[in-house]
Amino acid sequence: MGTVPNTESHRRREILNLLDRAYPGTVQELCALSFETPFQLLVATILSAQCTDERVNATTPKVFEHFGTAQEMIDATPEELESLIYSTGFYKNKAKNILAMTRVLLSKYDGKVPCDMESLTALPGVGRKTANVVRSVAFAQPGLPVDTHVGRLSIRLGFTKEKDPVKVEMELLQWVPPEETGGLSLRLILHGRSICLARKPRCDACILVDLCPSSRFA
DNA sequence: ATCCCGAGGG
DNA sequence: CCCTCTGGAT
Known part of the structure; x- marks a missing residue:
């Protein structure tokens, strides 16, 4: 037989292993957003667009205090929600989307968050990236959120x-x-934020230099 | 100035 | 495919 070792697949596997070691933990542990239910993760993820996780986590407790479930969220007025999430940016769009999304959850899914990609992305304000976050983190389903970091590092x-x-x-x-x-998505994000920066990648501090075709030491 | 776990509309 | 929506931190 003498199967020729597939060096490319080995390289990929080794990259995953190194990332695992550098950023250990489960998906739930690696996810920096704080939440207690799929609904709360969905709301937090919508809020996280162009906003740091830190700011989202500073915002959600006040939101969930009164509007922590779809049944409770439906009673929030747009103005009320807007003022609560104001500092996360895009607050009008986000408030509108969260309320519209909640209405669909109540009318079609008994107030529960669906876990399949088609149903999720059909929700107002829920795109592929958000759907993949909810699937992988809240439901432990396959899902690979591709944000700016994941895209950049993948290239x-x-x-x-x-x-x-x-x-x-x-x-x-x-x-x-x-x-x-x-x-993998979460680890690429963490690595992209700390080491593989958009402008000045810190190849000198990168654990993947020997496996990276774009390394300045390659 | 630039970045932060985007999505929808034209 | 491009534009717009937006505040906060650095």
Whole structure:
């Protein structure tokens, strides 16, 4: 037989292993958003657009104090919600989307968050990235959120040449084990924020230098 | 100035 | 595919 070792698949596997070691923990532990239910994670993720997790976590306790479930959220007025989430930015869109999304949850899903991709992305204000966060973190389902970091690092690491987030996701799903998709996304985000910066990647401090085709030491 | 776990509309 | 929506931290 003498199967020739697939060096590319080995390289990818080694990158996943190194990321696991550098950023250990379960998907739930790696997710920086604080939440208690799928509904709360969904709201927190909508709020996280162009906003730090830290600010989202400073905001959600006050929101969930009165509007922690779909049944409670439906009673919030747009103005009330807007003022509560104001500091997360895009507050008008976010408030409108959260309320519209809540209405659909109540009318179609008995107030519960669905876990399949089609139902999730059909919700107002819920795109593919948000749906993948909810699936992988709240439901422990396969899901690979591709944000700006995941997209950038995927190109630099030679995982893809695509820039479209959906295409990046599709390519990664072809070889990343389903149970590792959520964790990989979170680890790439953490690595992108701390080391593989958009402007000045800190290759000198990167644990992946030897495996990265874009390293300045490559 | 630039970045922070985006989504919808034209 | 481009634009818009937005405040806060650095």
